[in-house]
Amino acid sequence: MSRQEIKSEITGTVWKILTTPQQDVAEGDTLMILESMKMEIPVIVEDGGVVVEITVAEGDAIQEGQVVAIVET
Amino acid sequence: MTTMKDAQLCEYDARKAHALGMGGEAKLAARREKGLLDARERVAHLLDAGTFVESGLFGTSIMAEERGRTPADGKIAGYGKIAGREVAVISNDFTVKGASSSAVNGRKIGHMKRTATARGMPIVFLGESSGARMPDTMGAAGMGTMLGNDPTQYQRMRETPWASAVLGHCFGSSSWYACLSDFNVMRKGAVFAVSSPLLVSKAVNEKIDPEELGGWRLHAETTGLADLVVDTDQQALDAVKTFLSYMPAHHRQAPPRASVPEGSGAEMGGILDLMPEKRTQVYDMRKIVRTIVDKDSFFELKARFGKALLTGLARIDGRTVAIIANNPLHKGGAMDVDACEKGTSLLVMADSFNIPVVILVDTPGFIIGKEAEQRRAPGKIMNFMNALALCTVPKLSVVVRKSYGQAYLNMGGGRNSDEMAVWPTAEISFMEPAFAASVVTGAEAGDPAYDAALAKMQRETSVWDIASIYAAQAVVRPEETRDWLAQMLEAHELRLTNGVGQHLMRAWPTSF
Known part of the structure; x- marks a missing residue:
């Protein structure tokens, strides 16, 4: 098991959070959707595991590279 | 009666068995327990059955006192076939002095590279090595003997495809060849870096975890130096074969044409x-x-x-x-x-x-x-x-x-x-029309000037x-x-040159 910090790939705003802590997630699942460049940009799980923490809230402005969730894989 | 010839053949058999025994049964058994292939098993998995012809089986350390302890001098080299096509291969044997780079095994690599380049066949590097062999390289005479005697050692002109598999801890030459290759697959748990964590910790007084220094996540996600990451040695070797299946044998040849699988385009x-x-x-x-x-x-x-x-x-x-x-x-x-x-x-x-x-x-x-x-x-x-x-x-x-x-x-x-x-x-x-409309009108959505500009720009895309x-x-x-x-x-087939381009970027850097 290892803790993976899930980072935003892009600067934007958190639009919709689709997962909650303790939830199982599989590779390819969408954790949340960001709004950036007039587009809906998903934050996707690369390695399946369990969501430990969501570190942002809907409406938050976030920077590229900012940690938005922790997933234990 | 045993003749002189019999004795000579006996010696041949004994020396051959010793060379094939690599670093000894204890070290090989320890690898097996971890699920790792040894250097010769890797070659066998990579090549078509029975096609491997070794070059330098009887090479050993140049130091007289080490000759008995350095089968094949830690780097196994030779020719063989993948899917019926000739390749040159170098497989690092970590059980012999950590497959460290030496004067003799450096010659083996040089010979493989020169032959592959001159004859037009891909090279496969199976990496797992600890870096330059000490004490061979220590001192000015050591450096003069070992390093810098081949000015083309790390020259890359892309005459033939190079594929590398990082299959263990790779420091020094195994890292260099991984970076110089056209394709580099990494097994999870393997590491490649300039220097080992031990040397890093001594040089800069920084204790560092090998995965952090050169693990798969670093190279797959941050440096981009790994083209593919897999779980096992076998998957890595299979990936090398798959990569080469797309490639020509050399730069003056078009890539091979494959048959079209049934169901292609069906969706x-x-x-x-x-x-x-x-x-x-x-x-x-x-x-x-x-x-x-x-x-x-x-x-x-x-x-x-x-x-x-x-x-x-x-x-x-x-x-x-x-x-x-x-x-x-x-x-x-x-x-x-x-x-x-x-x-x-x-x-x-x-x-x-x-x-x-x-x-x-x-x-x-x-x-x-x-x-x-x-x-x-x-x-x-x-x-x-x-x-x-x-x-x-x-x-x-x-x-x-x-x-x-x-x-x-x-x-x-x-x-x-x-x-x-x-x-x-x-x-x-x-530009994205929504941004352009805003730049041109200085207004935002809802403003009539913006909406009109946006509608026009969208039509014009x-x-x-x-x-x-x-x-x-x-x-x-x-x-x-x-x-x-x-x-x-x-x-657009390149008919005038039999499918061969001009290779204007053949000396472009191999990493970034």
Whole structure:
């Protein structure tokens, strides 16, 4: 098991959070959707595991590279 | 009566058995327990059965007192076949002095490289080595004997394909060859770096975890130096074979043509369903790529690096192609510095080995902002652009949705491809209309001036405008894309040179 910090790939705003802590997630699942460049940009799980923490809230402005969730894989 | 000849043959048998015994049963057993193949098992898995012919089996350390303890001097070299085609292979035997680089095994590598280059065959490096052998290299005489005696040792001119598998801890030469190779697969748990964690900790007084120093996540996600990551030795060796199946044996040959698997193109009818109706929503371009190319032929490279651009090898109608495609799933398809470097690296390989390039376009442009500028985005965008311009293999570009700004040129627009097709869903302009309307009017959505400007700009992004001035050579229905690409690959065959390009980037750096 290892803790993976899930980072935003892009600067934007958190639009919709689709997962909650303790939830199982599989590779390819969408954790949340960001709004950036007039587009809906998903934050996707690369390695399946369990969501430990969501570190942002809907409406938050976030920077590229900012940690938005922790997933234990 | 035992004759002199019998005794000599006995000695041959004994020495051969000793050399094949590598670092001894205890070390080999310890590896087996961990599920790792040894250097000779790796060669056996890589090559067609019974084809390996070893070069330098009886090589040992140059130090007289070490000769009995250095079977094959820790690096196993030779020739063999993969899918019936000749290759040269170097397999590091970590059980013999950590496969450290020595005067003798350096000669073996040099001989393999010279032969492969002169005779036109790929080289495979199976990496797992601890770096230069000490005390051989210590002192000025050690350096003079060992290092720097071959000025072409780390020269790369891309005469033949090089593939590397990082299968253990790799420091020094195994790292260098991994970086110099056209394809580098890494097994999880393996590490490659300039120096070992031990040396790092002594030199800079920093205790560091090997995974952090050079593990798979670092190289797959941050440095992009690993093209593929797998779980086992066997998968890594299979990946090398798959990579070579797309490649010609050398740069003066076209890639081999494969048969077309049954079912290729069967899903083309539904290709447009893979793209969302709303232009603000994203999708995974990999699904579009897999639908277009020959069934199961897409071999993605650097999948976790610079993800807004996806790259890989594939086949269309049995012909090897290099795929460069924006992936809106990541960053909306807006290319960052990593994406530019990833694209450049594929273009250089494709041109060097006569592989036509297929570009699929859906990008709002390049990522802009402070971070991008600090990472030298303008330079990286121009390297990418220059690489495309220097490509002498056929280049085919298909705009499936957005193509904006400078990225329009980098993705093959403006005569930067031999043929450019657009889907009716495509939109082409200098800037995303919503931003442009705001820049031009100084207003935001809801303002009548903004709304009018936006409506006009959106109309003007239509594919019919670009087709009518012949800046796009074709408008194709999405479901006809595979057929169009197959026909254009045929039309643009390099007939005058038997499929061989000019290799203007053969000396381009192998990493970035």
